[in-house]
Amino acid sequence: MKRTRLALALLFAACPGGCNLSGTSVYLACPEKCKDDPDPDACIAECGTCKGQCVDPTPEGFDGPALLWVGRTVDEPQCPDSAPVTVYTGHETLDDPIVCSPCRCSESICALPEGLTMAPSARCEGAGIPLNRTLDVLxxxxxxxxxxxxxDHKALLLGSPRFMPCKASVEPPPVPRILFPRWYRSGKACAGVTRKETCGAPKTCVPAEQMREFSLCIMHLGEGEVTCPQDYPEQVVLYDGMEDERRCTPCECGPPTGGECSLALLSYRDAACSDLLGAGAASEKDPGCLAPTPGVQPKSMKAVWHINEPGRCEPSGGELEGEVILTGPSTFCCKTRPDRNNN
Structure with missing residues (x-):
């Protein structure tokens, strides 16, 4: 919100000889206006005629009157010649949508068990003894x-393979849209020189609505409830700015489903993993056991994936929450709605 009291703009622009300042209006006395005119009498005669409109004094608690325009921000006009100074700018309707990018989850890949253990017997029963440096086998x-x-008389225990947690991410953002002003509709109040002596006390001569999209309004600039008086029945509320508290919730992934992991542990009679001796398998649901072959000690070993089908996770999040809080309200009470022909 921008508000100008005309303390300098109108004072110097319209009152080189002196005038009275009140609210958002400058009251210019005809003798002061015409004292340097080549024909002071003719100037005073013309000055004594209200070329705008005569209105009652502004009610207590209000400033003005001023001419108010409200419409699409991109259509904002210049102030009319009769009220050339902008005394207020504000906003009415926001046009700044937020679209949360969809959440997605990576696949949940099969992960190897942490290691091998040596069973205390050939039947894979009892707690095993961890074996060091088994990662190359797996x-x-x-x-x-x-x-x-x-x-050749103790079994090897193979732990269950597991699914790795899915990683959450968002879809790539869409192609940037053409940027427009964040505020779809805004307002602008304009004021000019007013004269008291041309209308007869207590009325005041104010600029006329020379442009149809402007309306004569009084202003309550600031917080608080306002009831518009009978002479200015149409209420328009404009805002200084906003506090944007909107955000997209974080993306998360549910537990893996639908995949299958099965790992085979193989032993061989030779040192080149070519002459198969025995096999044991472990899945994500059950650990595996490689039973010994009595009298034959394996010369080589390796583990291979029997089934390696990644799981899938259900994404969640990416939901819009929060709201925009409009701040710095100012209330205008108008003769007619300024946007009647400017929707």
Whole structure:
């Protein structure tokens, strides 16, 4: 909101010889206006005629009168010649939509179990003893195990593979739209020189509505409830600005569903992972067991994915919440609505 009291603009522009300042109006006395005119009598005679409109004094608590325009921000006109000074600008309707980008989730890929353990027996029963440096086996490499790693009378326990959590993200933003002013509709109040002596006390001569989209209004600039008087029945509320408290909720992903992970642990008679000795499988639901072959100790081992189907997660979030709070309201009470021909 911008408000000019005319303390300087009208005072210097319209009152080089002196005048009285009140509210948003400058009251200019005809003798002062005409004292330097080549024909003072003719000037005073013309000055004594109201070329605008005679109105009653502005009610207490209001400023003005002034000519108010309200309409599309892009259509804002210049102030009319009869009221050349802008004394207020504000806003009525916001045009600043927020569209939240859709949320999406990455696939939930199968992840290897944390490691292998040595079972206390050949039946995969009981708590196992963790084996060090088993990651190469689980990563699919053909590994020649050390003596302490395998046994022909103890089983190897393979933990369950698991789904990795999905990662949340947003869809790429759309192609930028053409930018317009954030405010769709705005208002502008204009004022000029007024004269008291041309209408007879207590009325005052004010500028006429020379442009149809302007209306004569009085102004209550600031907070608080306002009841418009009978002479100015049409109420228009304009705002200084806004506090934008809108935001998009964060994107999140639900638990993985629909995938399947199954890992096979293979042992071989040779050191090149070519002569299969035994196999055990583990899924995301059940751990696996590679049972020993009595009398035969594996010479090599590796793990391979039997089934590796990523899971999918349901995205959530990306919802608009909050609101725009309009701030700095000012109330105008008008003879007629200034936007009657400017929708």
């Amino acid at each position: 990563n699919g490499a053909c590994v020649v195990p050390s003596e302490h790693f395998v046994s």
